[in-house]
Amino acid sequence: MDEPLKKDLPPRLRPVILRRGAEVAFLETAALEPSSLVLTRSAEIIPLGSRKTSSPTHLRKDHSRQKIDDHIGQQLQAVYDDVVSQPIPDRFLELLSQLGKEPSKEEDAR
Amino acid sequence: MTVSPQLKRDLISSIPSLRAFAVSLCGNPDRADDLVQETLMKAWSNLTSFSEGTNLAAWLFTILRNIYYSEYRKRRREVPDSDGAIAARLATAPAQSGHMDFLDFRAALQKLPTDQREALILIGASGLSYEEAAGVCNCAIGTMKSRVNRARNRLVELLAIVSSSDYAADIDWQPGIDSLIMGQRFSRTGSD
Structure with missing residues (x-):
């Protein structure tokens, strides 16, 4: 969870966007829980737990x-x-x- | 037959919600008004079977819904034009965010199975109770509740898909959306 995600996303990780302008959340189809990751607008991939911003729009x-x-x-x-x-x-x-x-x-x- | 002025006033004041229900049911404003017209005529000639003091709107919704479904059965092979028309507008519409949201939602609403859409509208917008809505749709209250839940889950999936195609330009790769993901996730979370 502390490790930033590698660039090559597993094929089952798919971005899902809840509404325009919101971050992208990755939900893994195979896993029971969505992996808690956030993709920012700059396409930077950050695990949710390590987010530093104060706007908690993540899932x-x-x-x-x-x-x-x-x-x-x-x-x-x-x-x-x-x-x-x-x-x-x-x-x-x-x-x-x-x-x-x-x-x-x-x-x-x- | 003499219709009391009060009942006539009530009929008139039910027209706006009757139209709103009709539009959400058939997705086409012109056809919706034809449905409303038929409903009013049928209601008028059957006013004796309305028990005053009960919910007039619910009674009218029931009539409208019956007309819609008997017509729908006749026209089963026709594709509802709302889907195509709204999708076409969506495909060419400029990215005016607020307005787009509205269209996105309407398009998504029209993609719901009819039983789920009517349940969601009756409960979520028309102000009918579960009991009244179940009466309109001639189903059990539990069925109504589960239709509303399934409608919400399905909308979440649909809205996620629509928004992501807008967003794709910003994040320079086309996300492969599996529409099932959201449904699976939220149906597990599932509480109201």
Whole structure:
């Protein structure tokens, strides 16, 4: 863990990026735990434990999952609210007032 | 049939969320509004079967969803145009970060299996309870919960892939992404 990673990454180590601008995390498919490595924008590879910067945007299991879920929740709400906040198209208001005037056929049939 | 002014007002005020649900279900705003139109007509002629005091939006969602699926079964061989349209926009869109995020997320949402997408929208955005959402989708509450969880896990995978292709230019090698990695990792971590 203290040793910086060699350049030749094992083929199973693949970078996964959680969001734009975040560091790259390497997760090893074969291992149960992701190897805790961070790739900075300058493509410098640093084991997480030896990071000196004070911005802990690296992957931490529960913490990062919570952040991702929050992020998903916000995006989801934004996509939904984007439509909800639109004015109601006239066609629907016209439809309802039209329906209000005409007796419902299904209703008569009952 | 006389529809009380209150019920009519409630119907009208349900339209925005009905549209939002329809868009998220079918991914196409024009088709969504056709679905809403059909739903309102069907709802109107069946208003006697709505028990006042229960959640009107949930009742309307149920109708809309039934229309969507019966139509979907007819059109099964058609590719939903949302996927293609959004993917095409993504491929050519300039890197305007904020807006891209939004499109990325919508595209990812549309790639979810429909049962997972509707579960996520109903629970995560529409404000329905698990019980109400399970009623809309005609499934057990436990099923609804597991669909929401699987939807979240799948979104994490999809968003990771989309972002990494943006990022590749910065780090001068094309990362080989195995979409399963994130899913495996997070399903092991898996807690809400």
